[in-house]
Amino acid sequence: MIGKRRLLAELAILGGLILVLAALGPFGSYATPLGPRLLHWALYLVTGYIFFRPVIAAGSALARQTGMSRRIAIAVACVFGAFPTSIIFVFVAAGPTWRSVTGADLASAYLQTLIVGATVTIVQLLAGRSAVPADAAPGPSAAPLPDSQPTTAVDATEEALPALLDQLPPHLRGPILCLENEDHYVRVHTAQGSALVLIRMRDAVAQLEGQGARVHRSWWVARRALAGAVRQDRNWKLRLVDGREVPVARASVPDLRAQGWLGDEPPAA
Incomplete structure (x- = not known):
């Protein structure tokens, strides 16, 4: 909308x-x-x-x-x-x-x-x-998730709650599944939904160092969000726990394969 x-x-x-x-x-x-x-x-x-x-x-x-x-x-x-x-x-x-x-x-x-x-x-x-889109406006400071927060497919740990979530509406704050680059914005996909944040992709990825990989020039994927990998001819896509499929750049295939991302089972966290 x-x-x-x-x-x-x-x-x-x-x-x-x-x-x-x-x-x-x-x-x-x-x-x-x-x-x-x-x-x-x-x-x-x-x-x-x-x-x-x-x-x-x-x-x-x-x-x-x-x-x-x-x-x-x-x-x-x-x-x-x-x-x-x-x-x-x-x-x-x-x-x-x-x-x-x-x-x-x-x-x-x-x-x-x-x-x-x-x-x-x-x-x-x-x-x-x-x-600036309405869903890109920063919200108030993030608060700890309450005990009544519904359980998701991705565990909510301190490591999975970076400062990037401070810029999301409170109801969308949760474990980050992936990041999607959209011009001058980054769409942050969490277990609760998605929203645009006015930030450079490389700056957003830097906040998540060690938690995933930049699999494409427009995509970063959290290691814990990976459910599997699908090969279509010479191209690869990562299937996430929410059913989303993310394209993999061909240049990233060797590194991801070496790290176990493209195997039959998702890599260990």
């Missing part, structure tokens, strides 16, 4: 881009009077915003599944996302004369849609930097 602060930031940046494009009149739109030109770019950018809003989530999922860089995965998602968007836009704009749409019209619409979609995606990334 998108936070209200981030949504307002995205809409503010989007409104500014509409005004800039209406003033510049790219793609030959400068020949259109200002009023219709402003309406054209407003409809185009708002439509692009609606269709491209899921692109970052799709790119993040692609990066997790393939192990590629998140920025490259988002760019790939933009390239594919522009196809259906441009087709819908050009045929809707043609209306009753849709039979007259040519391949050149589709190619031109695709290029414009890709540019607009990439712009919308950049808007989301900029808004993500300027507006």
Whole structure:
């Protein structure tokens, strides 16, 4: 669920881009009077915003599944996302004369849609930097878990409760299963849930030294959270106690195998 602060930031940046494009009149739109030109770019950018809003989530999922860089995965998602968007836009704009749409019209619409979609995606990334998500806000100092805390698959020990948990909401504080890098944030996955923390990945990993391993440029996994390993052709994934599967970078395979992470049984704590 998108936070209200981030949504307002995205809409503010989007409104500014509409005004800039209406003033510049790219793609030959400068020949259109200002009023219709402003309406054209407003409809185009708002439509692009609606269709491209899921692109970052799709790119993040692609990066997790393939192990590629998140920025490259988002760019790939933009390239594919522009196809259906441009087709819908050009045929809707043609209306009753849709039979007259040519391949050149589709190619031109695709290029414009890709540019607009990439712009919308950049808007989301900029808004993500300027507006700290609600679940990334630091909470009060961590308190010891009460005796009534439900038992989880990962033992809650002093070693498993680093200072990083001080920045999580109280109801999410508990044994850390893994860390996931998301641009300037780290998503901390605990036995109780997950939340974003504004911290560099290497700084978060440093707080957990000796408790796990950096298995991918975007992932750190706690040793105690490991339930097993799955091999798919040349690629490996770690299966955690919560059912999550985390990709393993090929460069990390020799070290993880030497430490027993890729065996039939999880490594000893």
